[in-house]
Amino acid sequence: MADILSQEEVDLLLSAVSDGDIARAEKPADSDRDMHMIAYDFRRPERVSKEQLKGLQSLFEAFAREVSILFPPYLRTIVRVDLTSIDQLTYDEFILSVARPTALSIIDMSPLEGTAVLELSPSMVFPIVDRVLGGRGTALAEPRELTEIENRIVQRIVTMILDSLKRSWEQLIEFDLSVMQQESDPLIVQIVAGSEMVVLVGYEIHIGETVGTMNFCIPLLVLNPVLDQISQQVHYIRRMSPEQTRLTQEVLMRTLVKAVSPVDAVLGTVKLTLNDINQLQEGDIITLDTSIHDPVSITVGGIPQFIAKRGRRREQSATQLLAFTVE
Numbered sequence: 001m002a003d004i005l006s007q008e009e010v011d012l013l014l015s016a017v018s019d020g021d022i023a024r025a026e027k028p029a030d031s032d033r034d035m036h037m038i039a040y041d042f043r044r045p046e047r048v049s050k051e052q053l054k055g056l057q058s059l060f061e062a063f064a065r066e067v068s069i070l071f072p073p074y075l076r077t078i079v080r081v082d083l084t085s086i087d088q089l090t091y092d093e094f095i096l097s098v099a100r101p102t103a104l105s106i107i108d109m110s111p112l113e114g115t116a117v118l119e120l121s122p123s124m125v126f127p128i129v130d131r132v133l134g135g136r137g138t139a140l141a142e143p144r145e146l147t148e149i150e151n152r153i154v155q156r157i158v159t160m161i162l163d164s165l166k167r168s169w170e171q172l173i174e175f176d177l178s179v180m181q182q183e184s185d186p187l188i189v190q191i192v193a194g195s196e197m198v199v200l201v202g203y204e205i206h207i208g209e210t211v212g213t214m215n216f217c218i219p220l221l222v223l224n225p226v227l228d229q230i231s232q233q234v235h236y237i238r239r240m241s242p243e244q245t246r247l248t249q250e251v252l253m254r255t256l257v258k259a260v261s262p263v264d265a266v267l268g269t270v271k272l273t274l275n276d277i278n279q280l281q282e283g284d285i286i287t288l289d290t291s292i293h294d295p296v297s298i299t300v301g302g303i304p305q306f307i308a309k310r311g312r313r314r315e316q317s318a319t320q321l322l323a324f325t326v327e
Helices: 007-019 050-075 091-097 122-132 148-169 220-234 242-256 274-278
Strands: 079-090 103-108 115-120 178-183 197-207 210-219 263-266 296-300 303-313 316-324
Touching: 050 079, 050 122, 050 148, 050 197, 050 220, 079 091, 091 197, 091 210, 103 148, 115 148, 122 148, 122 197, 122 210, 148 178, 197 220, 210 220, 263 303, 296 316
Parallel strands: none
Antiparallel strands: 079 197, 103 115, 103 178, 115 210, 197 210, 263 296, 296 303, 303 316
16 A cells, blocks of 8 residues: 655755746647547447448449349339438437338348348338239239248349349459348348447338338448458549440440340230130130230330231231220
8 A cells, every 4th residue: 555645845845846846747849730639420430431321322322234234024014213322320210210010121231241121112022022923013902021922032042132242343342242030010021229320211112103211221330341442442433424325325326226025916815714724625616805906015025015906917917006005
């Protein structure tokens, strides 16, 4: 234990300081100049800088374009994907904002350490499932949990979305993404502590006439190893000049006009039982559900595009286009 000074010793020390025998401790003259202070919010640590946000926006816009190209052939309809927001918030704030039930996929972000969450809203999931199963993409009036078959379809859709993410980020990092788990209740999905900061990327998905949302939640702990590379990439984004843009569009148009697509004239349809189909023989006559005077539906790539009337041109059957149609 340290010795306790007597009152006499304290008085001697004070008098020595006042007489100048003991110098007062002084701060270095340049300490203020070397000090660099920055604002720090302990409730929201490790904020993403503006440069890093610009880089993330560029990458996730490229991801949206990839998904817009991927979905139309698979779903047989027009699909548009719009990036609506990139927010920084805590994981608890994200989880509490997610409605129940929904479709949540936990994504392994290899080679980055950690996981992310991809959320597909019911207004997006059920129209997709309906189209995959042969329907017209009808949304449900009341959301519900997915069945086992629907979960398999959603897992396939999520895998396709992850492939698009790989392609959009391939110049920065070669992802090996995979679906680890699927859940419908957000409260049981805990990939990081509730106070950890995450980047939440929001999309609006237009599938035919229906609109849904997709949210991608990535913890900052996962993104930290590549954030500096993302901010550097912003400086190397090369924008095409108006002349280059025009030439590129012309090249794309010349390529597109050479694309071959099947065009079919559907004279009519009929519904038969499997037993009737099994008994069909050569020479049998099938009565269609249309008359000879009804208009004909013209499909392009299997999608109805025109209404026409039937006829002949010289020695061949022909149709004359009357109007456009909408599926």
